[in-house]
Structures are given as C-alpha cells and as structure tokens.
Amino acid sequence: MSDPKDNPDTYPALGRMLTWVDKPGNGNRIFRALIVVCALLFVADFVIERHGEFEIEDLPGFFAVYGFVSFTVLILAAKALRGLIKRPEDYYGDKAIDREDYPKAGLDEVRYDD
DSSP: OOOGGGOGGGSOHHHHHTGGGGSTTHHHHHHHHHHHHHHHHHHHTTTSOOOOSSGGGGSTTHHHHHHHHHHHHHHHHHHHHHHHHOOOTTTTGGGSGGGSOOOGGGOOOOOOOO
C-alpha cells in the first residue's frame, strides 16, 4: 500500500509543477541545459561592449574565469577547513543522542530477509 503523501495530487501547487524534476534522466537534461546557457553567455561576452572600472574587466570572459577560479578556491578552502575542524565519529561518546537505547515497541522494524 502506498503512502498518501506520495500522491502528487496531494502536493501544493508549486510542488505539482516541479514533479518533472524527479523523473529519471531530467537531472542530466538540466545539467546539459546549464552548460548550454553558460556557453552562450560566454560567447555573448565577446559581443557585448563593457566599460569596466579596471582594464582587466574589459577582457572577454573575465567574469566567467574569475567566477570559476573563485568557486574552485572556495571548495579547496572548505576542504582544508574540514581537516581542521573535523571531529571523530565518537566525539560526544556516551552523551550523544544516538547512543540511547530505544524501546523495541517504539521502533518500526521492517524485515527484508523474509
């Protein structure tokens, strides 16, 4: 028996309009569309006349390269920061909430090996 929450007819209006995103293969289509849009904007940057504050801003594709480099530096900085602040899995020890024993009656156990 399926859950009534899984029925798209019960979703809010915006949720019903966005159900196409969950269909198989649409994630790849969205990714390809973003690549095409980015490529078109990069090509358009060669056509548009810019009047930047600095000379480097007038170079075609400057903002695309600047954004890519900035994003890459941000990701690398986050990885380095993760190494500094990461804690072991048992950091909280016995005080962790997930270390509590749950009563069997309160768990919804599902056996898949039957």
